[in-house]
Amino acid sequence: MSEAVRAALENSVDGLAENTPKTDAGFLWDFWYPAMRSEEIYGKNLAKAMLLEVPLVLGRTTEGKAFAMRDACPHRGIPLSYGHFDGKNLQCSYHGWEFEACSGQCVEIPSLTSHDKLKVERINAVHYPCEERDGYVWVYMSAPGTRLPERLPAAPELEKSSSKFKIMRLECELPSHIDHGIIGLMDPAHGPFVHQSWFWRSKTSIHEKAKQFEPIPNGFRMSPHQPSANSAPYKLLAKMTGETVTTTIDFVLPNMRTEIDRSGKLWFSSRATVTPVRRDLCRIDFVAAWNLPFPVSIFRIFAKIFLRQDQETMIRQSEGLKHNPRLMLIDDADRPAKD
Ligand code: FES
Numbered sequence: 001m002s003e004a005v006r007a008a009l010e011n012s013v014d015g016l017a018e019n020t021p022k023t024d025a026g027f028l029w030d031f032w033y034p035a036m037r038s039e040e041i042y043g044k045n046l047a048k049a050m051l052l053e054v055p056l057v058l059g060r061t062t063e064g065k066a067f068a069m070r071d072a073c074p075h076r077g078i079p080l081s082y083g084h085f086d087g088k089n090l091q092c093s094y095h096g097w098e099f100e101a102c103s104g105q106c107v108e109i110p111s112l113t114s115h116d117k118l119k120v121e122r123i124n125a126v127h128y129p130c131e132e133r134d135g136y137v138w139v140y141m142s143a144p145g146t147r148l149p150e151r152l153p154a155a156p157e158l159e160k161s162s163s164k165f166k167i168m169r170l171e172c173e174l175p176s177h178i179d180h181g182i183i184g185l186m187d188p189a190h191g192p193f194v195h196q197s198w199f200w201r202s203k204t205s206i207h208e209k210a211k212q213f214e215p216i217p218n219g220f221r222m223s224p225h226q227p228s229a230n231s232a233p234y235k236l237l238a239k240m241t242g243e244t245v246t247t248t249i250d251f252v253l254p255n256m257r258t259e260i261d262r263s264g265k266l267w268f269s270s271r272a273t274v275t276p277v278r279r280d281l282c283r284i285d286f287v288a289a290w291n292l293p294f295p296v297s298i299f300r301i302f303a304k305i306f307l308r309q310d311q312e313t314m315i316r317q318s319e320g321l322k323h324n325p326r327l328m329l330i331d332d333a334d335r336p337a338k339d
């Protein structure tokens with residue numbers, strides 16, 4: 001966690017954490033959320049993450065399958081991440097109960113004798129479905145105390161329009177409730193003020209532009225349109241192909257904004273997700289793929305500046321939100337967030 005985010009959290013919590021009432025945190029359950037990068041789980045290591053205030057332990061079996069369990073032993077609650085993983089089963093560090101990592105089923109209780117009638121296989125650690133896409137480990141966060149549906153929806157995957165492409169990933173934390181993170185993700189009106197950069201656009205380039213929206217499953221789409229002619233990257237793209245650029249932007253529940261830009265054979269596809277970690281902390285994961293002749297290193301520098309601008313703004317916003325001000329969503333620019 002960066003120093004700035006930590007400082008913002010410390011200021012906002014002010015020792016209230018223990019007294020925070022366990023009210024509904026307003027999370028959306030029964031969706032896939034990115035927990036961490038695939039590269040963070042390797043060998044027989046166990047990694048910790050938190051999604052929707054649920055502590056998780058993640059790892060990878062010797063066969064290469066990623067798994068996620070609640071980081072609490074069903075016996076006495078000690079985090080399973082203190083345990084030992086042999087590539088198949090995870091053994092709790094307290095009394096040695098063993099759980100099959102991918103199903104959470106208990107397979108061994110060392111203290112049981114041959115006279116004990118307890119059916120070990122009836123005991124389960126809480127586990128969550130886990131899939132890897134685009135270098136992320138996605139975890140399906142089912143609502144506490146509910147059964148998984150018969151068929152799960154497919155884990156999200158970035159759209160790529162050719163087999164050869166470059167890919168880049170970035171993330172940053174925001175000291176905000178997910179609702180503010182999501183509103184910021186959809187908010188088209190902050191662009192010219194927060195994201196002023198020589199490589200993007202300046203404040204003087206503001207102009208009136210109407211956007212059309214259409215419904216799609218679980219969200220809405222900003223209908224394919226030609227992006228701002230005053231943004232340098234789009235200008236460059238049109239110059240390279242000699243064809244117009246079209247942009248399609250989708251917002252999909254619970255937390256996703258995808259954008260696809262095409263011009264001739266060239267394409268650029270990106271996705272930003274804002275994932276609730278706790279009620280006062282969320283994380284943006286940004287992934288982009290493209291077949292344009294832009295090196296990853298250059299693109300990363302620009303994308304980092306962009307994300308940093310959002311992060312700084314949210315840190316400042318959290319300073320204001322500490323005092324529970326009245327807020328408003330106005331028509332037109334805030335319509336996506338309002339709906
Ligand atoms: S607490 Fe895990 S085996 Fe007892």
Ligand SMILES: [Fe+2]
Pocket residue numbers: 184190191194195310
């Ligand atoms: Fe932004």
